[in-house]
Amino acid sequence: MAHTSMAISLDAAHPAGGWRGFVADWSSDRTAFRVSWGKAMMWIFLLSDTFVFGCFLIGYMTVRMSTTVAWPNPSIVFGLDVGGVEVPLLLIALMTFVLITSSGTMAMAVNYAYRRDRYRAALLMVVTAILGECFVGMQAFEWSKLIFEEGVRPWGNPMGAAQFGSAFFMITGFHGLHVTAGVIYLMTVALKLTRGDYERAGDYQIVEIAGLYWHFVDLVWVFIFAFFYLW
């Protein structure tokens, strides 16, 4: 014990240079975040993803502000015909509620996982994944409607500014990809929950980390809903 502490104090007084020093500096057990590395890395990944989605939304803002052609009205483009009545943005509202509900079930799954009630936690995660899949399904319906019925293409559309299609497919497509990846992630964690992997390891934090990803997907949708569909 005394030997190790002396070695550390010597190291601190005469830090190594070059690559050895580089490795020592980055691996020298100085903790900034008092959370597990898994949780810290998920947060940092989500931060980087924030910049990706931020850049997409800023790109969309730029093309929408700079076009001299009128922007198609999202309220009408995404409206649904219910029994002869045109309801604006109905599908998008449903998608929003489905995703928020899935966030709620995910939060509850984390709670049950920490109570070590693994079957209930896994069940709630499966419910979350199913709701996420419903969301992707509705998005597929929305895309088909836009592509086949309204003739929206990434390079143009009959309703107005050509940039509408490219911004729409890029932003919602990338978000849909995140939801799809999330569904796979959640199903994997749910499977490992029921198999008892986390019970044996005695650490259920992975459920919370998966939850962070899922809530982030919901969070991004809040911004897409406001800026793309309502603006």
Added chain:
Amino acid sequence: METAHEPQHRQQHQQHPISLYLKIWGLLFVLSTLSYLVDYFQLQGMLRWTLIVVFMVAKAGLIIAVFMHMAWERMALVCAILIPPLALLVFVWLMAAEADYTFVTRGIFFR
């Protein structure tokens, strides 16, 4: 059993009552409905933009603070995650200026 519990005790344990999640869930539903109604009643102009942004920020705040447990994390983590995205606001400002310029140029040359 003690050792099995250890890693969770050392790290802060994010456990909160289910009723809290249900309340936030309800609030998110109400806020989403309100923002949908902004479009349903076709509110326009400043009122529309203000309401959309207020509801958006409220929803984002609730998701981050409660569902993602940011309200209970330590300040070091909160700052590391929430401050860098503010750089995006600078980017928004830069690109808005650029878009205005492009718009004016297009108006002059491509009419």
